[in-house]
Amino acid sequence: MIFLINRILAFALTAAWLSxxxxxxxxxxxxxxxxxxxxKHRFAAKKANEAFSxxxxxxxxxxxxxxxxxxQGAFMRINGQRLxxxxxxxxxxGVEKELDAEAAAVDGGYFYVAGSHAAKRETCCDNSDSRRVYRLTADESGHIGTMTHSERLWDAMRSLPELAPYAVPGDCRCDRAPGRNRxxxxxxGAANGRLFFALRAPNVEGNGYVVSVDAKALxxxxxxxxxLATVRLGANKGFRDLAIADGVALALVGPSDALSPADYSIVELRGLTTGVAVQxxxxxxxxxxxxxxxxxxxxIKPEAIAVLELDPKRYRLLVLSDGGDDGAPLVFNIPRKP
Structure with a gap:
């Protein structure tokens, strides 16, 4: 009898491993x-060419x-395998010191760039410059047509009960809860007249967050x-970028802070652009x-993704990284799953 039970247990464990x-x-x-x-391009900031975000x-x-x-920011084109x-x-x-630009999106004729809205990571001091989202138009030669910015997103995030404890000004006190989890x-990303902002932090009990607002109203x-969309990512993980193409939302997920070891992965966020619970x-x-x-x-630390091709079997993604020379652009073919 004991032999039979052991055989059954061994079979169950093997089946679980195979599964x-x-x-x-x-x-x-x-x-x-x-x-x-x-x-090569000369930015005013010396480290800008190593800080594509x-x-x-x-x-x-x-x-x-x-x-x-x-x-500063810049416009680019993809020419074969060259930027x-x-x-x-x-x-x-209007930026006095540093925007800390971390995100970009395009929708129709508008280009968008968002600051991190974060306190400085090393000191936890305030950076009010980062609490801006810009909307731009430009001609084919890269000349700016219009540029406007909004600082309303910060208050919108503070109005959400789940984020309110983490939308606190940086006061140079890293010991103040929630500290670096702000x-x-x-x-x-942009879709259906809305802008979606993916957060690296906070991570709360393994959950990451995506905030969306009406783009025109902003x-x-x-x-x-x-x-607010709550997305199960796992401990110490956060969003590092978001790309939306043909209604499909793809996220680059990595460490939620500079100290946590975690792989970088591509996650499909099903339901994000349709307003249903994100899977x-x-x-x-x-x-x-x-x-x-x-x-x-x-x-290198992957910081940005862009969809090059989308077909039934794969997503062909361009990945730019922080720390790499000129973003160290690499292409990855990511399998699609049913």
Whole structure:
């Protein structure tokens, strides 16, 4: 009898292992370990070329680049396997020191760039410059047509009960709860007249958050209709970017803070753009084993994704990283799942 029970237990454990293996998350290496070429450009901030943090392209082929150093951004185009600048870097109006731009999106004729809305990570001191979202238009030569900004998102996040404890000013006291778990925007996407802001922090009991508001109202007045999506990510994980293409929302997920070890993965956020409860589906882990190292020999940190191609079997994504020379652009083919 004991022998039979042991056989049954062994069979059950084997079946469970096979089942988990069958659904193991695939590790995807880049198409090529050699990054795309990027035209050199002189930003005012010395480290800007190593701090690519947001990238989004419109149907016209114009892309907007956000960098988290200084107070400039730039327009680019994809030319084969090369990123070329369009015009000169532009300056965000009204920023005194640093926007800490972390996210970019394109919708129709508008380009959007968002500051992190975060306190400074090392000191927990305030950075009011970062609590801005910009809306821009530009011609095909990269000349700015219009530029306006809004500071209403901060109050909208403070109005949401789940985020209110974490939307506190940075007061240079990292020991003050919730300390380094304060709000930190890292990704942005646009769909159906709304802007979606993906947060690196806070992570609350394994949950990450995406805030959405009415895009027009954010800049032109009226009800923002703020909404919050709670997404199960796991402990010490947060959103690092968000891309929305043809109604499909893809998130780059990584460590929620600088100290927590965690892989970078691509997660499909089903239901995000339709207003129903979000069902996250992890598609793949980004394998950086053979990726180029940063200038100081450290691993690059993926910060931005853009959808290059979308077909029934895969998402072909361009991934830009912080710490890599000129974003170290790499392409990953991410499998789609039913």
């Amino acid at each position: 988990s293996a069958a659904f193991a998350i695939e590790r995807v290496a880049p198409e090529s370990p050699t990054p795309w070429q990027v035209d 947001g990238f989004a392209c419109g149907t016209s082929g114009m892309c907007v680049l956000a960098v988290d150093e200084g107070r 070329v600048y369009v015009g000169e870097p532009f300056e965000f109006s 709000i930190d925007i890292e990704g942005m 800049f032109e007045g009226g009800d923002l209709k703020p909404s 996250p589906k992890e598609l793949a882990t980004i394998d950086l084993q053979n990726a180029p190292l940063g200038k100081k020999g450290s691993l």
